[in-house]
Amino acid sequence: MNIYHTQDVQSCKEEVESLLVKREAENNLPLGLLKNFPDSKSEQPPSLIYIKDHGRIVSMAMRTPPHLWILPSISTTSQETIERLVHFIVENNLELPGVLGEQQAVQWFIDACEQAGKFSAQLHMRQGIYRLDELRPIDLQSGELIVADQSHLSLAKQWFRQYAIELDEPMMKEQAEQTAESMISDQKMHLWVVDGEPVSMVNQARVTPNGVTINGVYTPDHFKKKGYATQATYHLSKKLLNSGYQFCSLYTDLDNPTSNSIYKRIGYVWAGNSVVYHIQTLKGTDEK
Structure with a gap:
């Protein structure tokens, strides 16, 4: 060798x-x-x-x-x-x-x-690691998926910091402000908005030869257990598949059964650990 x-x-x-x-x-x-x-x-x-x-x-x-x-x-x-x-x-x-x-x-x-x-x-x-080739139908809620812009920068910095804390990722926490600025500048950060208020985020990440990765799915505590993360992930996945990507992929925490159930409900299928x-x-x- x-x-x-x-x-x-x-x-x-x-x-x-x-x-x-x-x-x-x-x-x-x-x-x-x-x-x-x-x-x-x-x-x-x-x-x-x-x-x-x-x-x-x-x-x-x-x-x-x-x-x-x-x-x-x-x-x-x-x-x-x-x-x-x-x-x-x-x-x-x-x-x-x-x-x-x-x-x-x-x-x-x-x-x-x-x-x-x-x-x-x-x-x-x-x-x-989960892969989505075709969305499953879900019960749609009122709200809309928008691309975050500079008016959301302060919120984005706060949410990326809290997301890193939840994951116990000190380096990610240190880079939260830079990440927020980059994701907004590259138009990859998306927000699920209900009645004019952002309630959850989801982000487009890496591109592979035929697919695209979703990451940074986060909902603040006071908005959790309302299905917002499911709606945000569903709509971004739909947007990316409709734009020409053959599949979407994402990582889940196997010790968090809630997040795993969200993605399976949408149509994501286990690909590996x-x-x-x-x-x-x-x-x-x-x-x-």
């Missing part, structure tokens, strides 16, 4: 995209990042690793600092390839704040890290 490490997004994309597209909904995160990175506002270059066996790609990993390592869903990924990946990351002193991705691959990754004797891993979230681990370097371990 040969391991290749690069910061060249285009060359990596040419190597791995056809493999990732085989499970496009599951791999919406790495596909979307590879597609959109030239337009990213990140100040640090990505870290892209792919592994070849007898000349063909069998696995890959990527990281866009300061975020976690991403392990896509690839049928040819094996325990051996993941162990070699971890060894490469450790030997080359690459930052290792955590990992997220396909459940089995992540478990192999965590096992290899702990066997190295230098790291401690903690489960942060269990996620489901993803797990998120945070990793710490143990004190007193030698560093290269």
Whole structure:
């Protein structure tokens, strides 16, 4: 096996995209990042690793600092390839704040890290990845979906901050104002409005070769349990499918049965599981 490490997004994309597209909904995160990175506002270059066996790609990993390592869903990924990946990351002193991705691959990754004797891993979230090809009819409520504009900026900053708090995502909380400004500027933030008042938000996120991802579904506490998130997600999904995307995808917190039931009711179908681990370097371990 040969391991290749690069910061060249285009060359990596040419190597791995056809493999990732085989499970496009599951791999919406790495596909979307590879597609959109030239337009990213990140100040640090990505870290892209792919592994070849007898000349063909069998696995890959990527990281866009300061975020976690991403392990896509690839049928040819094996325990051996993941162990070699971890060894490469450790030997080359690459930052290792955590990992997220396909459940089995992540478990192999965590096992290899702990066997190295230098790291401690903690489960942060269990996620489901869902795909929508066709909407199911639901009972429609009064209200309308609008694209957020600059007049909603203060509200957007507050809601993105609260959304991050609910998810227990400190980095997301720190970036809440920047995220709000970007989503409004790019016309990706949508609001469900009832009687002239915004009551829930939903956002268009990454684009993949054939699909689009929805994220940031949030309803303030005093508006919850009224079906607003369902209405917002339904109408944005409909808008995106009607605009030409073949499917929509999204992540759910598997430990939040309410959110999972919302998406299933609309027509989203389970596509795979993803797990998120945070990793710490143990004190007193030698560093290269």
